[in-house]
Amino acid sequence: MSKENNHLKSPDLLPVSYAGKKIGSLGFMIMWVGMAVVLAAFAIGGAGVESLPLGMVILAALIGCIAIGFFITIIGDIGIEHGLSFPVYMRAPFGTVGTHIPSVVRGLAASFWFGINTFFGATAINGILFVLFSFDNWFLCFMIFAFVQLLNTALGIKAIERFADLAAPIIILISIWIFSTLSGSAAEQGRNVWVWVENPASGGAAVTAFFIVIFSIMGFWATLAADIPTISRFIKAPKYERNWFKRNKASLLGSVVAMPLAQTFIVVIGAVSFIAVSNYDPIIALQEAASGLVLVVLLVMIVFAQWSTNIAANLVPAATIFSNVGGPKVPFWVGVFMAGIAGSVVQPWNLFDILIPVLLIVGGILSAIVGILFTDYYLLRKRRVNVYDLYKNNGQYKYLNGFNVAGFIAWIVGGVAAYFLTNYSFIVGFVVGGGTYYVLAKYWWFRKYQQAEIEDPDDEKYLGITVGRDWDVDGNQQSEKTIMEKGS
Structure with a gap:
């Protein structure tokens, strides 16, 4: 094996085999419960009840969560079918070198979110220690x-699932407690959380506010919708299953059932926090509404929530991306600490009010990548992928010096459109980015650089788990028949 090829064959980036898929339906649902508890969700809820009653905010949140959950599941099939991570598959629509640019943007965004969520959790830890021991040093x-x-x-990924198993039930129980505590605090002030609205909107303004809640949630999770293959490659799925819904059952249960329920409830807590103390930050709200041991237990939920969210939604994707850029010299664990350093040096405690809107804009821009991935994987390649060439510097994905120009033009066009229509950025970026890529790739780029799986659409050659295949790209390429016999 040549040294040149080794750069693309870092052990942490090889396709995950059937035996390596360790996360089941329940495990993925539990992971989502942890990932859903994020500061941005609290903020969306707090902003929503400024102009809409809580019931309307809940409905909008559910719609937004279910919609983005479907997008996440659709893109997640890349990981389930072929065992590929986000930065590796991105070599198809962006090139073996070009993949690094959009991937690093996502990796840095994930790292910065890690910093913000860690700061959020640290303030909760500091609050706990202050109540118990009068200790006050949030930086430590x-x-x-x-x-x-x-x-x-x-x-590793199994350790993450084990932690989520512990965190999820605690998060659920204490979330209910927080809702009850804050609702009671609001009631003492004469505010019924179900009818109170600070500045009620009506007519067209109410419709706009309703859609802003929907697309705020979709825009926030656009980053994970793009790189969900990094997680979904570890999700269990049946071999030889051609029914898309059955093959993605575990993914659907997590992203379309567990996530909307958990995320919407967190949006509600942010809304109730705002109603109770005019601040969506539940740490501030709780410190005003509770005290003593009750406050300590409630703050523990915040700590667990940020911990489980950061691991699955931020550190794993960022570390995988940094490992892809650095090659074998940057194993996964090194990528993890690179993400941690990047998320800390930006000093989220000083840039807090700036980072949130910046990262939400980045999420909107990355929605164009979701559209490009959908177009490339489903519409052009029909889920068939020449996986072996993804790990070759001189294979079909080298394109022009390692760059797929069609992908970059589509990303720029879609990203710019999403930027100027921020309130609807996810849909705009997805449609414009995906549509632009379809036209450019199909009628221009792929005529210059032919793709084997498009020219010869053979399921037995280019599908993965659907035909019982484990992709072996590390020098032991066996015939499809041999691999299928082993898996049967």
Whole structure:
């Protein structure tokens, strides 16, 4: 094997085999419960009840969550079918070198979210220690909390699932407690959380506010919708299953059932926090509404929530991306600590009010990548992928010096459109980016650089788990028949 090819064949980036898929339906649902508890969701809820009653905010949140959940599942099939991570498959629509540019944008966004969520969790830890021991040093809490999360993530994907198993039930139970506590606090002020609205909107303004809640949620999760293959490659799925819904059952249960329920409830907590103390930050709300041991237990939920969210939604995707850029010299655990450092040096405690809107804009721009991935995988390649060439510098995905120009033009066009229509950025970026890529790739780029799976649409050659195949790209390429016999 040549040294040149080794760069693309870092052990942490090879296709995950059938035996390597360790996350079941329940495990993925539990992971989503942890990932759903994020500061942005609280903020969306708080902003929503400024102009809409809580019931309308809940309906909008459910619609947005279910919609983005379907997009996440659709893109997640890349990981389930072929065992490929996000930065590896991105070599198809962007090139073996070009993949690094959009991937690093996503990796940095994930790293910055890690910093923000760690700061959020550190303030909760500091609050706990202050109540119990009168200790007050949030920066020390930040450093220790960050290190513990990085160490946990570096242990690997199964360790992440085990932690989520512990965190999820605690998060659910204490979330209910927080809702009850804050609702009671609001009631004491004469505010019924179900009817109180600070500045009620009506007519067209109410419709606009309703859609802003929907697309805010979709825009926020656009980043994970793009790189969900990094997680979904570890999700269990049946071999030889051609029915898309049956093959993606575990993914659907997590992204379209568990996530909408958990995420919507977190949006509600942010809304009730705002109603109770005019601040969507539940840490501030709880410190005003509770005290003593009750406050400590409630703040523990915040800590667990940020921990589980950071591991699955931020550190794993970022570390995988950084490992892809660095090759074998940057194994997964090194990528984890790179993400942690990047998320800390931006000093999220100083840039907090700036980072949130910036990262939401980045999410909108990345929605164009979701559209490009959908078009490339479903509409052009019909789910067939010449996986072996994804790991060759001189294979079909080399294109023009490692760049797929069609992908970059589509990303720029879709990203710009999403930027100027921020309130509807996900749909705009998805449609414009995906549509532009379809035209450019089909009628221009792929005529210059022919793709084997498009020219010869053979399921037995280019599908993965559907035909019982484990992709072996590390020098032991066996015939499809042999591989299928082993898997039967």
